[in-house]
Amino acid sequence: MKAIKPMIVLFIAVAFVIIMIPAVLVLPFSSDKTSGKLDEQLEQKAKEEGKEVSTNEMSAVEVAVYRTSAKKIQKLPIESYLAGVVAAEMPADFEEEALKAQALTARTYIVDQLINDNRMGLPDGADVSDTVMHQVYMNNDELKKQWGSDYKWKMKKINKAIKETQGQILTYNGKPITATFFSTSNGYTENSEDYWEAEFPYLKSVSSPWDKDSPKFYNKMVVNAADFEKKLGVSLSSGTTIGTVIERTSGNRVGVVEIGGKKLTGKQIREKLGLKSSDFNWERQGNQIVITTKGYGHGVGMSQYGANGMAREGKNYEDIVKYYYKGVKVQSSSKWMNTMTAKK
Template sequence: MKAMKPVIVLSIAVAFVIIMIPAVLVLPFSNDATSGKLAEHVEKKEKEEGKEVTANEMSSIDVAVYRSATKKIQKLPLESYLSGVVAAEMPADFEEEALKAQALTARTYIVNQLISNNRQGLPEGADVGDTVMHQVYKNDNELKKQWGSDYKWKMKKIDKAIKETEGQILTYNGNPITATFFSTSNGYTENSEEYWQAEFPYLKSVSSPWDKESPKFYNKMVVNAGDFERKLGVSLSSGTTIGTVVQRTSGNRVGMVDIGGKKLTGKQIREKLALNSSDFDWERQGNQIVITTKGYGHGVGMSQYGANGMAREGKNYEDIVKYYYKGVKVQSSSKWINTLTAKK
């Protein structure tokens, strides 16, 4: 019997191990405390690889805005800057989904601007201006003065749009896009290369029928014939003819005009005469040129009144931005925010 004891002990030990191994393997997944720690580890890893950006992280980045009126630089958290941009760029009484689309374009624009080295036209230390050269920005005091008793509800609505798109930007092929926008189209947006000569695959002409409801869809202005000649550097004939449109763009704007042998682009004429749009018709009445325009703005990218029209029809902000910017993705800005934070 004594000789059998080691065998018995060994058999018991083996049986114990066989029984316990499955229990050991299952234990970390069945024990609540250990399971929680494992889930935390997995969740942490997932967040590190592609995490959403929180408001605190966005606000840890400062934006240095050159204030054109005071000629001073104002530094403020990125999220606060976005509030001032959306408030200045889009009417607060627009639909919430349109305001979210605007928040997305504004955030994309400033993230793109911050990671670039382009500070052309800005004083040293400034990241961006507060005019249409970049994005229009107004601070709280300016908005309170502008809105008066409506300030609270308007600001609450805008902040909600920013919060509900928190950390999101628009990308194409994994990079932030040039998120251009404007007020009102002539019924179509414009190919980027037909206005700026720089081609972006996501800035292509699309139909925008909602803009016809915009109060800025039509505009008429009168220019003295002498001022017309001086500003455009042309000479008008004594008849009623002003010039011939020799080319139209994909967005049905004026591409090229021939005035007495001098050729000018629609963009040049719009800028020199301060027209609302490069979609125009004109008529000579004695010593005056009557010019009628359709749309308001350069026409490239997202139409704000178009976005509002889409929102009224039940489209959400992702529907809107993906309609006006072809082939883009709505993506977390964490990759770029982390880069900017690391530079601080």
């Protein structure tokens, strides 16, 4: 009997080990997985870090685009809309990180537009137009016509930028920003309050030296003196003097000009004469006014050629947007997408 007991104990111990080891190996990996908790935790972590929103969530939100030429409304998933915006707004041969920065600004713009319900100047049922009034948008047929044989590789590159920033937007104090952008600066971006009345803490003037390599950095325009007077509502003297710049902005653009006793802002002059920028110089040559501008666009927010220059130096898209928009965060659009989906 004494010899049998140890054998029984050994048998029981071996059996216990054989039964329990698989359970010990499986349990730590199965409990969360089978209940779905692990997937939820990973998804939540991704959202908190500003990563992708699920494809189903993104496709559930549509954008109603008013096609101005056809005078009809086209509805499409938000990410498809963004591909058409990035393709129309930024050259596809730009660096990938610049295209990602553009995708981020474009997505931020449309999310902000959708949640704020600002439909001024739009027909009923439209969320945005396809013009610079909102964001320029082109569909696949229009892009194929414009790009020809380059369509496939350009669209592939743009879709990659859209996918790799999927669901991400720019926020300030927990809200989507007004993500303005433009083509080329004069070497500096502009404070929002220096061009528009509204002041945004994240739209502040920064140096943008990369823009000097832009083919749009300089532009020359010739205006007939009579047209110049008519468009600006001024009277020119008989001499060569046109006006005096009495104020410049933080971005070194023309703030205020006095012409024959009348004061006009640089913005007013740019818009009335159709200038590329509000950083301009002019001289009178007989009956003609020769105007030279630096930069292309309003100058507020992200410079597209500046973004491309930063990308060429090795900066990523987050570096770019955080340089041009001060104090912002790259955040998931999940909660805003959920709100928009719930409205349907």
